[in-house]
Amino acid sequence: MSDIREREVKSISGIPLLLILLALTAVGVFVFINVAMTKEMRLIVLVVALPILLIAFSGLYKVEPNQSAVLSLFGKYIGTVRTPGLRFNNPFYTKKKISLRVRNFESGKLKVNELDGSPIEIAAIVVWEVNDSAEAVFNVDSYESFVQIQSEAAIRSMATSYPYDQHEADQISLRSHPVEISERLRTEIQDRLAKAGIHVIEARISHLAYSPEIAGAMLQRQQAGAIIAARKKIVEGAVGMVEDALEALQEKDIVELDPERRAAMVSNLLVVLCSDKATQPVVNTGSIY
Template sequence: MKENPIRSLPGIPMLLVLLATTLLGGWLILSSVQDGAPGWIAGIALMVVSVFLMLGAYMVEPNQAAVISLFGKYVGTVKESGLRWNNPFYGKKKVSLRVRNFESGKLKVNELDGSPIEIAAVIVWRVVDSAEAVFNVDDYESFVHIQSEAALRAMATSYPYDQHEEGQISLRSHPVEISDRLKEQLDERLTAAGVDVVDARISHLAYAPEIAHAMLQRQQANAIIAARTRIVAGAVGMVEMALAELEKSGTVQLDEERRAAMVSNLLVVLCGDRSTQPIVNAGTLY
C-alpha cells in the first residue's frame, strides 16, 4: 500500500464557521422559547450538527503526517502542518516523519572465522511512506529495532574481525565498507515498512571477554613479527650498501671470513633490542 496525499480544509476558518452556527442554533432556541414558536427543534439540530462537525478538526505538526482512514479503509495522508479539518467520520493516526536514531545493544555473535565478538551499531532512520508504516507492519518502530539487530547479526557473520589477506574486507580494517553493507541490508529489510535508513555506523566492536586476552596476545605477536621483518629487511639493505661502498672505495680489502664477521657484527648492531657494547680487538682476527 502506497501513500496517497489528500487535501484537507484549514481548521481555523472551519471552527469559526461552526462556532457561528452553534451560536446561531442557541439563538434560535432562545427565540423560540420566548416566542413560543417551534423553531427550537431546528436550533437544537443545528447545534448538534455543528458540535459534531467540530470533531473533524485535528492538528498536524511540522514533519508529521496524519494517516486518514474511513471504517478501516485507507483514504489518504495529510502532511500540511497546522490545524486541519476533514470528515468527522475519518480516523486519524499521526506518524512522525522526523529523523530518528537509536543504538542497538551489544550483540554477541560469531564472526566469519568463528570467533565470538561483541558488536553494536547506531542506526539513523525516518519514515518516508506513512501508509506503509501504518498498514504494512503491526508496529513500525519495533519492526525497525528488531530488523536492525537481525541485519547487524547477519552482516557480522559475513566478515572476519581482522584482515588476514591483502585486500580482504574485515570488520576492523574497513569501517566505511562495512557501514555501507549494513545500510544496504537495512534498506532491503525496512523498505516494506516505508522506512528509509539515512545512516548506519558501527559504534562498538571488540572480541568477547572470554577470548579478548588471547586475541590481544595474538595481535601483539603479529605486530612484533611485522616490525622485526621490517627491521631485518632494512638491516640487510644497510649491510649490503656498506659492503658495496667499502669495496667501491677500496678502503678495506675483506676476504670471505672477515666479510662474514663484519656482516654478523652489523646485523647484531642494527637488529639488537639493546645498545651494543664495543669490543676492542688488540690482536688479529686469528
Template sequence: MKQKPVEQVSALEIGPVRGIASVEQRAFGLPGVPALLLWFLLLAVAGGLFWVGQPLLGGLLLAVTFLVLVAGFFVVQPNQASVITLFGRYVGTERRNGFYWTNPFTTRKKLSLRIRNFSSQQLKVNDAGGSPIEIAAVVVWRVVDTARASFDVENYEEFVHIQAETALRHLASQYGYDDHQDHQFSLRGNPDEVAAALVTELGSRLEHAGVEILEARLSHLAYAPEIAGAMLQRQQAGAILAARQIIVQGAVGMVEMALAQLSERNIVELDEERKAQMVSNLLVVLTSERGTQPVVNAGSLY
C-alpha cells in the same frame, strides 16, 4: 483420481504479496482558518434563527455545526504526519504543517517523521571464522512512507529493532573479526565497508515497513571473554612479527649501503669471508633489542 500434492513454500520465499502493500497518498484537507470562519458564520446564523423565533431550526443548525464541523479540525506539527482513515479505509496522509479541516467522520492518527536513532544490545555471535564475538550497532532511521508504517506492519518501531538485530547477526557471520588473510574485509579493519553493508541489508529488510536507514555503524566490537586473552596474544604476536620484518628490511638496506660506500670510496678491501663477518656483526647490532658491547681490535686487520 490421484490428487496433485500441495507444494509447500516457506514464508521467506513468499515475501510481500505484490499489490497488497500500502502506498501513501495525499489526504483531502482544507485550510483550517476559512473553515473556522465558516463555522462561526453558521453559529451566527443559528443565533439569528433563535432571535427571530425559530428555535427548532436554529437548534438543529447549531447541533449540526458543533458536532459535525468541529470534529474535522486538526493540527499537523513540523516533522509530523496525520494518517487519515474513513470507516476502516485509508484515505490519505496529511504532511503539510498547519491547521486543517477534513471530513469530520474520519479517524486521524499522528505519526512522527523525525529522525530517530537507537543503540542495539550487545549480541554474542560467531564471525566468519567461527570465533565468538560481541557486537552492537547504532542505527539512524526515519519513516518515509506513513501508509506502510501504519498498515503493513503491526508495530513499525518494534519491527525496526528486531530487523536490526537480525541484520547485525547476519552481518557478523559474513566477516571475520580480523583480516588474517590478505585482501579480505574484516569487522575491525574495514569499518566503512561494514557500515555500508549493514545500511544496505537494513534498507532491504525495512523497505516494506516504510522506513529509511540513514546511517548504521558498529558501536561495540570485541572478542567474547572466553577467547579474549588468546586473541590478544595472537594480535601481539602479529604486531611483533610485523615490527621485526620492518627492522630486518631496514637492517639489510643499511648493510647493503655500508658495503657499497666502502667499496666506492676504496676505504678498505674485504674478501668474501670478511664481508660475511661484517654483515653478521652489523645485522646483530641493528636487529638486537638491547644495546651491543663493541669489541675494539687494536691489532692487525687479520
C-alpha cells in the same frame, strides 16, 4: 499482502471552518435561549443540532510540521495529509498521526561470531525516518518495533560476513574499514526496512570488541602480530644497511674480505642492528687475519 503506497489527499484549511462552526454554535445557543419554543421543539433541536455540530467538529484535526496524517474510512486507505496546520476532512475518516522527523536507534551490545568464528560484541547506531507513512501504518504492526528488530538482525548478519581484524592487504574487516562497513550495514538495514516505508539515512558501528572470555588471548595475538611486523621491518632495514656497507667497502677498496670473514661481518652487523638491546663492542687489537 497488498502493496499500499502513500498518496496525497486534499484537505481543507480548518481555521475558516472552525470560525464558521463556532459562529453557528453561538447562534444556536442564542436561538435556543431567546426564541420561544415548546419543550418538544427544544428537544428536537438538541437531538438534531448537537450531534451535527459534534460530528462537524470531529472533522477538524491538527498536523504538526514534519508530521503526516493517514486517513482511512472503515478500514479503507483514503490518503495522507502532510500540510501542517489545522485541517478539515470528512468527519468519519480515521486519522492516524505519523512522525516524519529523523530519529536515532542504538542497538544494545550484541554477541555474535565474526567471519573467523571468534565471538565479538558489536553495537550500532541507525539514523532513520519514515518516508512512506501508508506503508509504515498498513504494512507492519508497529513500525518502530520493526525498525528495532530488523536493524539488530541486519547487524548480526553483517558481522558474520567480515573478520574482526584484517589478515590480508586487500581484505575488508570490521575494525580496519569503518566507512565500507557502515555503508554495507546501511544497505542491509535499508533492504529489510523498505517494505515498512522507512528510509535509513546512516548506520555506523558504535561499539566493537572481542567478547570478554577471549579478549585477553586476542590482545596477546594482536601484540604478537605487531611485534612480528616490527621485527620484519627491522630486518629489512638491517639487510639494506649491511648491503650498503659492503658495497661501500668494496667500491672504496678499504679492505678486502674473503667469503668467510665477509659472512662474519654480515653476521655481526645484523646482530648489532637487529638486537632490541644495546650491544657491547669488542675491539680487535690484533691482525684481522
